[in-house]
Amino acid sequence: MNLQNLWFVLIVVLWSGYFLLEGFDFGVGMLLPSLPRDDEERSQMFETIGPVWDGNEVWLVTAGGATFAAFPAWYATMFSGLYIALLAVLFFLIIRVISFEWRSKSTSPRWRKVWLWANAIGSFGASLIWGVGLANLLYGMPIDSSGDFSGTFWDLFNGYTLLGGLAVVAIFAFHGATFLTLRTGGDLRERAGRASKRLSLLAAVLGAAFLILTVVVAVNRNDKNVFPPVLPAAIGTAALVLALLFIHRRRQAWAFTMTGLAAIALVVTLFTSLYPRVIVSSTDFANSLTVSGSASQHYTLQVMSIVALIFVPLVLLYQGWTYHVFRARVGGPKEEPTH
Amino acid sequence: MILATSTTVDLARAQFATTSIYHFLFVPLTLGLGPIVAIFQTMWRRSGDERWLRLTHFFGTLFLINFAIGVATGLVQEFQFGMNWSVYSTFVGNVFGAPLAIEGLAAFFLESTFLGLWIFGWDRLSPRLHLATLWVAVVGSWLSAYFILVANSFMQDPVGYKLENGQAVLTSVWALLGSHWAYYAFIHTVLAGLTAGAAVVFGVCCWHFVRGRNVELFRPAAKVALWILVPVSVFNLWFGSHFGILVTSLQPMKISASEAQWDTCSSCAFSLFQVGGFAQSDQTPSFSIEIPDMLSFLATGSFSGTVKGLTPLNDQYKAMYGPGDYLPPVESVYWSMRGMAYTGSFVALVAVVGAFLYWKRRLERLRWFLWIAVVTSFLPFVAAAFGWLLTELGRQPWIVQGLLKTADANSPAVSTTWLVISLAVFVCLYIALLVLDIWLMRRYAGRDPSTPAEEPGGASPAPAVGY
Numbered sequence: 001m002n003l004q005n006l007w008f009v010l011i012v013v014l015w016s017g018y019f020l021l022e023g024f025d026f027g028v029g030m031l032l033p034s035l036p037r038d039d040e041e042r043s044q045m046f047e048t049i050g051p052v053w054d055g056n057e058v059w060l061v062t063a064g065g066a067t068f069a070a071f072p073a074w075y076a077t078m079f080s081g082l083y084i085a086l087l088a089v090l091f092f093l094i095i096r097v098i099s100f101e102w103r104s105k106s107t108s109p110r111w112r113k114v115w116l117w118a119n120a121i122g123s124f125g126a127s128l129i130w131g132v133g134l135a136n137l138l139y140g141m142p143i144d145s146s147g148d149f150s151g152t153f154w155d156l157f158n159g160y161t162l163l164g165g166l167a168v169v170a171i172f173a174f175h176g177a178t179f180l181t182l183r184t185g186g187d188l189r190e191r192a193g194r195a196s197k198r199l200s201l202l203a204a205v206l207g208a209a210f211l212i213l214t215v216v217v218a219v220n221r222n223d224k225n226v227f228p229p230v231l232p233a234a235i236g237t238a239a240l241v242l243a244l245l246f247i248h249r250r251r252q253a254w255a256f257t258m259t260g261l262a263a264i265a266l267v268v269t270l271f272t273s274l275y276p277r278v279i280v281s282s283t284d285f286a287n288s289l290t291v292s293g294s295a296s297q298h299y300t301l302q303v304m305s306i307v308a309l310i311f312v313p314l315v316l317l318y319q320g321w322t323y324h325v326f327r328a329r330v331g332g333p334k335e336e337p338t339h
Numbered sequence: 340m341i342l343a344t345s346t347t348v349d350l351a352r353a354q355f356a357t358t359s360i361y362h363f364l365f366v367p368l369t370l371g372l373g374p375i376v377a378i379f380q381t382m383w384r385r386s387g388d389e390r391w392l393r394l395t396h397f398f399g400t401l402f403l404i405n406f407a408i409g410v411a412t413g414l415v416q417e418f419q420f421g422m423n424w425s426v427y428s429t430f431v432g433n434v435f436g437a438p439l440a441i442e443g444l445a446a447f448f449l450e451s452t453f454l455g456l457w458i459f460g461w462d463r464l465s466p467r468l469h470l471a472t473l474w475v476a477v478v479g480s481w482l483s484a485y486f487i488l489v490a491n492s493f494m495q496d497p498v499g500y501k502l503e504n505g506q507a508v509l510t511s512v513w514a515l516l517g518s519h520w521a522y523y524a525f526i527h528t529v530l531a532g533l534t535a536g537a538a539v540v541f542g543v544c545c546w547h548f549v550r551g552r553n554v555e556l557f558r559p560a561a562k563v564a565l566w567i568l569v570p571v572s573v574f575n576l577w578f579g580s581h582f583g584i585l586v587t588s589l590q591p592m593k594i595s596a597s598e599a600q601w602d603t604c605s606s607c608a609f610s611l612f613q614v615g616g617f618a619q620s621d622q623t624p625s626f627s628i629e630i631p632d633m634l635s636f637l638a639t640g641s642f643s644g645t646v647k648g649l650t651p652l653n654d655q656y657k658a659m660y661g662p663g664d665y666l667p668p669v670e671s672v673y674w675s676m677r678g679m680a681y682t683g684s685f686v687a688l689v690a691v692v693g694a695f696l697y698w699k700r701r702l703e704r705l706r707w708f709l710w711i712a713v714v715t716s717f718l719p720f721v722a723a724a725f726g727w728l729l730t731e732l733g734r735q736p737w738i739v740q741g742l743l744k745t746a747d748a749n750s751p752a753v754s755t756t757w758l759v760i761s762l763a764v765f766v767c768l769y770i771a772l773l774v775l776d777i778w779l780m781r782r783y784a785g786r787d788p789s790t791p792a793e794e795p796g797g798a799s800p801a802p803a804v805g806y
Contacts, residue, residue, distance in 0.1 A: 051459040054410065054451035062443030064417050069440040072432020072506075079421025079428070080750035086418055087761045094411040094768065101407035105400075105779055148425070149752035296433040297503070303512045304437060311444040315452075322452055325463055 003301035007070040008278075008291050010308060012271045014066055015134075018059035019168075019263040024256075025049040025056055027176015029096065029123025030169070032116050035180070035195060039109075041188050042116060044331040046103065048183040051326045053100060055319055057093070069304055073147060073294035074278045081141050081149030081279075082133050085156060089129050096122025127172045128165040132156060134267075135164030138214065138274050140221055140282030147289060155282075160213055167203075167210035171240070171266065174203035175259035178243065181252040185329040193247070196255065200244040207262060208237045211269055218273030222280050229273040236265025350758035351423040351749045354765065356731070358415050360724050361769050365409035367723050370484060370529060371536020372402045373477040378563060380470050394560050397788040398540060403458065404779050408772055410451070415765070423758070427738055427748035434500050434509045435490050438516075442486035450479030484532070485525050492520035494739050495730070496589045507742065520589065523582045530575040531726070535719035537568035538686060541693065542716025543784045545702075545709040554703060556788060561702070565694045572687040579683065579726075580637050587638045587646070590740060592656070593733030594638050595649045596667045597676035599624070602648040609633030612677075617670035619650075660741070667735040675732060678725035682718045689715045 028049050036042040067075040079086060095118040103115035139160050142151035177199050180192035211233040218224040243258035274280070278294055281287035295301065376399050383391035417439065421428050428435075453476040460469050493500075499514030500507045509515065544561035547553050587594045595601075598610060601622040608629035616624030635644040649666060656665035693712055696702040702709070738745040 047459070051455035052452075054455055055448060057410075058443060058447045058451050061414065061417060061447055062440065064421075065436065065440035065443040067436075068417075068421065068428065068432055069436025072429050072436060075421045075432060075436070076425035076428040076750075077752075079418060080423070080425040080752045083422055083750075083753055083757050084760070086422055087757075087764060090415050090418060091764060091768065093414055094772075097411040097414075098407045098772065101403050102775070102779065105404065105783070146751070147429075148750075153757075296436070297508045300433045300437055300509045303509070304440060307441050307444060311441075311448075315444065315448045319448070319452055322456055325456065326459065328463075 003298060003305060004070075004291050004295040006305065007066070007295065007301055008271070008275065011063060011066055011070065012268060013312075014059055014063035015271070016264040016267045018056070018063060019172075019267050020260050021056035021059060022053070023127075023172045023260070023263040024175045024179040025053045026123040026127045027172040027174065028180060029119045029176070030127070030173045031176055031180070031192075031195060032120045032123075035191055036188065037191075039112065041331070042112075043104070044184060044188060045180065046100070046119075047330045048180060050100065052319075052322060054097075055322065057097070066304070066308075070296050070301060071278060071291070071294045072296060074289055077143060077147050077149065077279055077289055077294075078137070081143070082136070082156070083149075084153045085129050085133050089126050089133075092122040092125035092129070094122075095119075096126070123172075124169060127169045131165035131168030132161045134270050135161040135210075135214075137279050138222060138270055139217055140280040140288075142283045143279060143281035143287045143289070144283060145287050147287070150283065160217055163206065163210050163213065167206040168266070170199065170203040170206045171259065171262055174199040174243070175256070175263055178247060178252060178256040178259050181247075182256055183329055185331050188331060189329070193250070193252070196247045196252075200240075200247050200255075203259075203262075204237075204240040204244050207240045207266065211236045211266065214269050214273055221282075222273060222277060223285070224273060229269055232265045232268040232272055236262050236269055239265055346755050347753065347758060348746050348749050350755060350762060351753075352745065354423060354758065354762045355419065356728075357762070357769070358412065358419060358765055359731075360727060361773075362409070362412040362416055363723055363727055364720050364773075365405045365412065366484075367532040367535035367719060368402070368405045368539065369409045369480050370532025371534065372398065372405070372539060373473070373480055373536070374533070375536050375540055375563065375567065376402050377470070377473045377477055379560070380473060382559075382563075384466060384470055390556050390559060393556060393788045397783075397786070398543075398560075400783050401539070401543075401780060404776065404783065406454070408776060411772075412769075422761075423750055423753060424738070424748050425750035425752065427743065429506065430743055430748070431493065431507050431739060434497075434507050434515065435493050437509060437512065438486045438489040442483050442490075446479050446483035446486055448479075450476050450483060453479060481529060484528055485521070488524045488528060489516055489518060489521045491730075492518045492524060494737075495734060496520040497739055497742055502742070507739070519585060523578075523585055527575065527579055527582055527726075530571050530578060531719060531723050533567055533571045534575060534683075534686060535723065537564045537571065538690075538716045538719050540564040541568055541690075542713045545693075545712035546784065548703045549706060549709045549713070553788060558703075561697065565690065565697055568690040569687075569694045572683070572690045576680075576683055576687055579680070581640075583637055584640050590733065591647050592649070592652050592665065592667060593672070593729075595647060595652060596669045596672040596733055597729060598634055598638075598646070599669050599673045600634065600646055600648050601650050603645065603651050604648065605635065605645045606632045606643045607634040607638075607646050609637060613673075617673065619666070622650075663736075665736060667733050672729060672733045675725045675728040679722050679729055682722040682725065686715055686718050686722065 028045055032042065032045055036045055099115040099119040103112055136156050139158065141149060142155055144150040174196060177192050177196035181189055181196060184192055215226060215229045215233050218229045219226060239258045239261040243255045243262065246255035246258060276291050277288045278291055279289040376395055379391050379395040379398065383395060453472045456464065456472040457469065457476060460472060464472065493515065496518065497507065498518050499509060499511040501510050541561055541564035544557040544564065547557045583594060599613065599616050600607060608631045611628040611630060613624035613627035615621055632642040634646060636642045638644065638646045649669065653665050657663065689712060692708070693702060696705060696708060734740060736744050736746065738748045
């Protein structure tokens with residue numbers, strides 16, 4: 001495998017990490033207005049993701065930085081082309097980030113309500129747009145021959161990309177709910193379990209539909225064969241169905257594993273469908289950006305590979321340790337962690 | 340057509356200036372307050388004195404209120420290179436992207452993960468390990484400052500690259516990471532951050548002294564703050580002017596513009612204040628106050644040194660890079676330099692006087708000085724903003740010195756409408772957040788730390804710093 005392909009894989013890994021990790025904290029955020037009964041439970045929900053959300057978000061920051069370094073032309077076209085969409089993402093992420101530190105800083109019910117909704121709306125909005133945005137890379141954006149976006153904001157929306165947004169929202173909400181069944185206690189945990197059951201069907205239907213359609217779009221619009229994209233799509237669909245079965249049998253740890261797997265499979269399906277292109281042009285297929293056409297020079301990729309080789313394992317190690325430190329349930333009757 | 344093009348660049352520049360300066364109102368406090376809070380917690384571990392623990396919680400809360408905005412606005416910084424400056428991004432990505440990606444992998448992960456551990460780890464980690472998490476987070480924030488300044492230094496003094504097919508291509512990562520510009524900028528920035536952190540701690544202490552509250556508690560905090568503030572703010576004045584000598588050799592235009600020096604001179608006088616003399620058509624000020632030989636000393640390190648003037652430099656650049664105008668906005672650069680230097684000097688002066696009064700045990704009773712110290716806690720942020728204006732305006736018309744002009748670097752796909760929308764969104768959001776931040780900071784800075792940190796009726800029995 002040459003370094004360009006390796007970096008394509010690494011970008012997929014970073015987005016996968018982002019969907020797996022921030023996926024559940026977005027999900028917890030979306031459930032904030034409906035799940036808790038009182039302020040104590042709301043604070044408990046915040047506390048389940050409090051120690052980890054910031055580290056989770058760095059997966060996005062790093063995906064952005066790595067795209068800039070390894071595929072400058074992809075970064076430039078994607079970020080300027082998805083302009084208004086990314087502006088909205090930034091808005092949603094900013095109000096959400098601030099809600100974490102600021103909500104607790106006043107006892108005024110109105111203040112707390114505002115920041116709770118900021119988190120919920122931010123989580124929902126950012127999830128929706130990431131789904132729409134990534135689906136656009138595959139479905140095709142109006143890219144001209146100089147590699148610039150030449151359409152309007154509304155060109156980003158069609159049935160497929162909207163389905164992508166909704167599927168990501170549903171999967172993240174489900175993922176967050178299964179996370180809460182593992183990290184909360186008492187009544188809140190029971191309600192998180194019931195919410196997961198309700199969300200499981202929605203996530204399975206929307207997720208499976210999007211994964212299958214993604215393979216169809218890859219074949220029709222990106223000159224791909226059914227295989228390999230069908231493989232991660234099948235795994236993702238199976239994971240969603242299994243998550244549904246597990247959550248109904250109260251096997252919550254398994255259900256969470258499966259929702260996480262589904263979040264990763266969605267990213268992998270999209271990027272496998274894209275390869276060897278990174279953005280499909282709907283204006284003229286020949287204008288599409290490719291891995292080799294947008295990659296940095298060999299030396300930059302070499303340097304970045306060494307850096308990644310050193311730091312990615314380290315990051316996994318200490319982030320894993322953080323999850324271990326905060327493994328105890330928040331609130332409810334005290335339970336000893338099992339391991 | 341020409342009008343339309345220049346408007347998109349202007350809007351993109353306005354947006355970059357707004358979001359960067361705003362972001363940098365919060366960064367210095369993260370860089371500077373973090374280590375001070377860590378020092379408080381270390382003192383608590385060493386002495387067992389509960390006052391240090393209360394100070395840790397008290398200033399830790401102020402630290403986190405600001406940290407949130409720093410993180411949130413930092414995302415904008417990363418995204419807007421691609422959003423607003425796609426030509427720039429493609430041109431420099433090979434080189435400039437690398438430190439950004441390394442910043443994420445090596446610094447942001449460290450900072451955010453370990454800060455999460457610190458905030459929530461009070462009763463889950465051993466005291467020693469818990470203290471270590473904060474120090475690791477501080478190291479992460481300093482590392483991120485280094486890597487982002489490496490990226491910025493490529494715009495000021497590109498090194499470690501070659502041009503290939505119209506792109507800057509990395510040839511030596513060590514040359515890039517070892518850029519002299521980056522080292523100077525890093526030290527200057529970290530010292531500015533420490534100045535800001537210490538000035539805020541000192542200002543908050545003085546505010547409590549004015550009101551005669553918690554004097555016993557805040558006295559040791561004021562002492563720690565002064566131990567940092569005096570040497571750091573004074574040294575940074577010297578270091579900043581020393582940095583100027585490097586800039587003279589790498590970006591002579593920036594230095595000459597910051598002095599509105601039109602003609603080449605030897606033993607040049609430093610203009611403290613002047614009226615007029617900022618335009619090619621109006622080169623002689625109608626009024627000025629000058630210090631003889633001082634400009635030569637600041638710019639070259641020698642009182643008799645030669646400083647190249649704007650006019651000959653402009654002619655030289657025309658010969659090198661083709662017809663055009665290579666002058667930065669002289670008046671803005673001139674005043675930015677003075678805004679930075681004068682506020683920085685004032686902070687150092689207040690620090691030295693404060694330390695003297697503290698030593699003579701008179702600080703807590705001199706109300707007029709205490710009020711000055713309270714106001715001074717805002718000034719390092721003003722100085723930092725002027726410093727960035729000087730750095731980035733003084734680089735114009737280049738976005739990458741000598742390689743790419745700002746006017747050619749923005750995103751062709753982005754229309755004025757989009758830019759106006761995004762600028763409006765950021766300005767409205769940022770103003771709202773600033774108002775709320777100041778309200779929160781004032782509320783928490785004025786709080787009485789001897790009462791339980793979290794208000795009664797707060798939802799969780801969580802530690803002082805938490806949700």
